[in-house]
Amino acid sequence: MVLEQLLNALLLAGMYSLVAVGFTLFFGVLDLVNFAHGEMAMLAVFAALALFAITGGAAWGSVLLAVVGVAGAGVLVERVALRRLRAAPPLLMLLATVGVSIILREGVRLLYPAGSNPQVFPPLFPEGALSLGAVQIPYDSLAILAIAWLLIAACDGFIRRTRTGAAIRAVAQDREAALFMGVDLDRTVSVTFLLGSALGAVAGLLNGAFYGIVRYDMGLVMAVKGFSAAVVGGLGSFYGALVGSLVLAAVETASTAYLPSGSQLRDILSFLVVIGFLVLRPTGLVGERSVEKV
Amino acid sequence: MRRLRVVWLVVALLAVALARGASGAPVQVVKLAFLGPLTGPNAPQGLGARNAFDLAIRQANASGRFPYRIEGVVLDDASDPATGRAAALRAVSDPAVVAATGHWNSPVAFATIEVFHEHRTPIVIWGAIHPDITRRGYAEVTRVAPTAEQETAVGARWTVRELRLRRWAVVHDTTTYGNFTRDAFVGTARGLGAEIVSADGINVGDRDFGALLTRLRGLNPDAVFFGGVVTEGALLRAQMVRARLDAAFFSISGIFDDRFIEVATPQAAEGTLSIKPGVPLERIAAGRRFIEDYRAAGYREPYGAYGPYAYDATNILLEALRQVGPDRAKLVDAIRNIRFRGLLGEVTFDREGQTRLVAVTRYVVQDGKWTVWEDSEYAKGKRRLR
Numbered sequence: 001m002v003l004e005q006l007l008n009a010l011l012l013a014g015m016y017s018l019v020a021v022g023f024t025l026f027f028g029v030l031d032l033v034n035f036a037h038g039e040m041a042m043l044a045v046f047a048a049l050a051l052f053a054i055t056g057g058a059a060w061g062s063v064l065l066a067v068v069g070v071a072g073a074g075v076l077v078e079r080v081a082l083r084r085l086r087a088a089p090p091l092l093m094l095l096a097t098v099g100v101s102i103i104l105r106e107g108v109r110l111l112y113p114a115g116s117n118p119q120v121f122p123p124l125f126p127e128g129a130l131s132l133g134a135v136q137i138p139y140d141s142l143a144i145l146a147i148a149w150l151l152i153a154a155c156d157g158f159i160r161r162t163r164t165g166a167a168i169r170a171v172a173q174d175r176e177a178a179l180f181m182g183v184d185l186d187r188t189v190s191v192t193f194l195l196g197s198a199l200g201a202v203a204g205l206l207n208g209a210f211y212g213i214v215r216y217d218m219g220l221v222m223a224v225k226g227f228s229a230a231v232v233g234g235l236g237s238f239y240g241a242l243v244g245s246l247v248l249a250a251v252e253t254a255s256t257a258y259l260p261s262g263s264q265l266r267d268i269l270s271f272l273v274v275i276g277f278l279v280l281r282p283t284g285l286v287g288e289r290s291v292e293k294v
Numbered sequence: 295m296r297r298l299r300v301v302w303l304v305v306a307l308l309a310v311a312l313a314r315g316a317s318g319a320p321v322q323v324v325k326l327a328f329l330g331p332l333t334g335p336n337a338p339q340g341l342g343a344r345n346a347f348d349l350a351i352r353q354a355n356a357s358g359r360f361p362y363r364i365e366g367v368v369l370d371d372a373s374d375p376a377t378g379r380a381a382a383l384r385a386v387s388d389p390a391v392v393a394a395t396g397h398w399n400s401p402v403a404f405a406t407i408e409v410f411h412e413h414r415t416p417i418v419i420w421g422a423i424h425p426d427i428t429r430r431g432y433a434e435v436t437r438v439a440p441t442a443e444q445e446t447a448v449g450a451r452w453t454v455r456e457l458r459l460r461r462w463a464v465v466h467d468t469t470t471y472g473n474f475t476r477d478a479f480v481g482t483a484r485g486l487g488a489e490i491v492s493a494d495g496i497n498v499g500d501r502d503f504g505a506l507l508t509r510l511r512g513l514n515p516d517a518v519f520f521g522g523v524v525t526e527g528a529l530l531r532a533q534m535v536r537a538r539l540d541a542a543f544f545s546i547s548g549i550f551d552d553r554f555i556e557v558a559t560p561q562a563a564e565g566t567l568s569i570k571p572g573v574p575l576e577r578i579a580a581g582r583r584f585i586e587d588y589r590a591a592g593y594r595e596p597y598g599a600y601g602p603y604a605y606d607a608t609n610i611l612l613e614a615l616r617q618v619g620p621d622r623a624k625l626v627d628a629i630r631n632i633r634f635r636g637l638l639g640e641v642t643f644d645r646e647g648q649t650r651l652v653a654v655t656r657y658v659v660q661d662g663k664w665t666v667w668e669d670s671e672y673a674k675g676k677r678r679l680r
Contacts (some may be wrong), residue, residue: 001512004537008504116333118525120556127561138536211501211529213557215335221499256505263506264468264495 003135005257011141012249013242014148015210018203019226020233020241021152022196028172028236029192030086032093036077036100038223040197041204044070045214046108048205049119058122067201074197075190083186101219109216118215121208144206151202155195156238164191172236228274234284243285248273324620325365326351326611327385328604329378329396329406330421332370335498335525338553339398342598343420344368347395349584349591350608359616367391371402378402379409386413392620393417393629395607398600400424400471407435416614416626418607421600423547424474428646433626436647438607438636439600440571440654442471443478445546448654449569450482453544457567457679459517463510463541464493465503465530466521475521475546483519491515496526503530507537517542517679524549528557535562542679547571550599550657550664560662565672565679568657570599572638574666580637606636 019041026034044066051062081100085093109115125140159165167188170178179185203222208214225248233244248270255262255269262269277284328347330340351366369385371378378397385391386409394410394417397403403422410417411432419427419437423445428437453459462483466472472495480490491513494506507530510518518534518541520527527549534543544567555563575581584605588597597605614628634641639651656667660677671677 001508004508005505008502008508011504012502114337117337118335118557123559136538141536212532212559213501213525213529253505257509261495263500263503264497267497 005253007135007137007141008257009246009249009253011145011210012252013229013245014145015203015207015222016225016229016248017152017242017245018148018199018206019222020229020245021155021238022200023227023230024233024236024238024241025168025192025196027230028238029168029189030082030093031090032082032097033227033235034196035094035097035223036104037097037196037200038219038221038226039101039104040070040074040200040219041207041222042108042214042216042219043073043104044201044204045121045208045218046112046115046119046216048208049121049214050112052122058124060124063124063205066205067198070201071194071198074193074200077197078189078193083189101223105216105219112216115216118213121212121214123212124205124209140210144210147202147206151199152242155199158195159238164188168192228271230284231274232277232284234286237284237286240284240286247285323363323365323390324360324392324615325367325388325390326608326615327367327369327388327391327394327396328608329369329371329381329385329394329402330398330604331373331402332368334373336373336398336523338524338551338595339421339598339600340370340373341595342601343398343604345588345591345593345595346597346601346605347608349588349593350605350612352591353587354609354612362620364612364615365390371397371399371406373399373402375401375405379405382406382409386410386415391415392615392622393611393625395420395604395611397422400427400474401469403427404470407432410434413622414626415622416611416629418610418629420604420607424470425648428648431646433630433647436610436629436643436649438610438641438649438651439603440652441648442475442546444652445569445571445654446475446478447482448652449544449546449656450479450486450488452569452656453517453519453542453567454483454486454488457542459542459544460487461489461491461514461516462519463491463513463515463517464519464521465506465510466493466495467498467523467526468495469498469522471523471548472521475548476519479519479521496522496530498522498526500526501529503533504537507533507539510541511537511539515541517544520545520549522548524551524554525557528554528563531566532558532562542567544568547599552596552664555659555662555664560659563659563662565677566659567667567679568664569654570657571652571654572602573653573655575602575637578637580635584637602637606634606638606641609636610634610641 022037026032047069048063048066052058077100081096125143129136129138167183170183171188229244229248230241232247233240251270251273252266255266330343331337332340351364354364369381371381385394398421400422411434416434421439423439423442425441425443466476527545531543547570550568550570614625618624618628642650644650657664658667658670658672660670667673
């Protein structure tokens with residue numbers, strides 16, 4: 001039982017972390033809390049549903065196309081709505097992301113057929129479960145965990161080992177110095193949005209495939225959880241996002257599993273933890289630098 | 295020259311006609327309002343009911359029984375009390391609206407009956423089943439659907455006594471409806487000797503029940519009772535399989551919808567027990583006619599679980615209208631005292647305005663379809679509830 005609850009928590013953490021990493025990337029590179037990030041997950045799901053409808057069935061090709069499309073949409077959002085505001089007070093950029101978020105959410109709601117209603121999302125993974133003694137791990141949970149951790153590892157490798165990755169790290173550490181060293185800021189920011197949005201898209205698709213139901217406002221919930229995980233771990237820190245997701249998922253799972261009426265209190269408890277971190281340890285668990293450098 | 299004279303004649307005639315129309319001529323249009331969730335998570339229920347409302351009005355207009363045209367005013371309550379209240383205010387502020395039928399969500403009905411009461415406008419509830427809706431002592435409020443209390447009691451007797459499911463884990467959403475059905479079920483089931491091993495609330499919108507279901511598995515229940523509606527119910531049922539919680543699953547009509555099977559997937563939904571007020575329409579002549587007419591009218595959405603109630607509710611409004619004419623106050627009394635032969639049997643209202651007609655049909659999901667229990671292989675012992 002304990003092992004299975006652990007697995008439940010790991011699975012939640014996997015989904016949260018894909019979103020949390022995006023938040024951390026944007027915050028690292030642009031000092032920006034991107035409120036439109038959750039909508040990328042939602043967009044991906046609805047793009048995939050539309051492609052399924054057009055091509056007449058769920059297929060991995062459509063899923064991949066949805067991820068690519070949403071990654072492009074993320075770059076476009078930055079290019080259109082955020083780039084000009086880079087020099088403006090940070091609050092304006094924040095506001096712009098809130099605006100983009102509302103436009104995307106309400107846009108899908110109005111333009112997608114019966115967009116206000118929950119839509120059934122087809123399962124993408126085979127049924128059944130892997131038996132490990134007393135514990136059974138459903139294939140879809142396994143696949144989701146594997147995809148989430150692999151993607152994050154790949155993303156980490158990209159940031160550590162490639163030239164573009166080095167540019168992202170450089171901008172995150174000190175934008176002015178990076179500019180002096182000849183880093184192309186526009187390009188670096190675009191790549192960051194490409195990467196973050198693609199991860200968000202994958203998070204949405206995995207979420208849809210796992211629960212089997214999606215709605216136009218799912219991005220909001222995912223963003224809140226992902227952002228909370230990033231805050232707990234330390235905004236701007238790559239591993240912080242992972243650790244934060246684990247902590248948040250563990251709190252949620254444990255409160256449901258071991259507290260009386262814990263399933264009702266789950267959200268209250270997990271946000272208490274978030275607020276606790278904000279008050280007591282604003283740099284998060286793995287936060288490296290002080291939050292403000294104004 | 296002659297042509298000009300003809301034109302003048304026509305203009306003069308038109309002017310006379312218009313003047314007559316404006317000055318106290320007999321009523322041309324009488325409006326009935328419909329309120330229900332047309333968007334949001336419960337839209338499938340609302341859209342089916344809306345179509346049934348529309349069908350009843352179309353038939354009334356075609357029948358030639360009314361000396362005026364009847365017009366339906368369709369308002370979305372979005373399953374939200376505030377939106378519902380605004381819709382109700384819109385309905386009562388139109389003097390042509392003489393009566394209304396509405397609501398699938400009890401919290402919305404609680405918000406709007408105040409409006410209808412204040413404005414002395416009758417409303418027949420077609421789908422919100424919290425018992426207290428008719429217990430505020432408002433003469434304007436009546437209801438054609440049996441209450442959750444009436445329904446749950448029948449369901450508890452069936453599952454506890456007849457199916458011998460003794461150990462129950464109760465899960466409910468934290469809305470009024472969820473809390474209420476929990477109380478009704480727990481009360482009746484305990485009285486019948488069942489053991490309630492747990493009661494957990496979940497929030498509407500929650501999608502992950504892995505941790506909860508893993509814990510429930512440790513309690514080893516015979517069955518899970520769910521007090522809530524389609525989406526969460528379907529997710530819960532689907533995730534029971536994943537968490538290997540091998541227990542029967544019973545919920546009252548809040549989950550009774552084809553969407554439940556679609557969302558949960560037919561495999562996971564297999565063996566789900568539910569009850570629904572009313573009798574299967576295919577089995578009665580009036581019901582078959584309704585199904586045919588509904589199909590002929592070409593609505594896009596299925597009429598759903600509460601379409602027949604909305605149809606009866608609308609026809610009750612129309613019957614009362616035929617008896618006493620378009621007058622809100624007179625309609626209130628006429629509806630209260632009506633004796634109406636509807637799709638599901640004869641409707642009369644008790645002192646509270648609640649229908650006396652409680653016919654419930656029991657269902658089980660078999661091969662991806664809601665199947666009448668008596669016809670199912672489960673009842674015949676060929677299949678076992680898991």
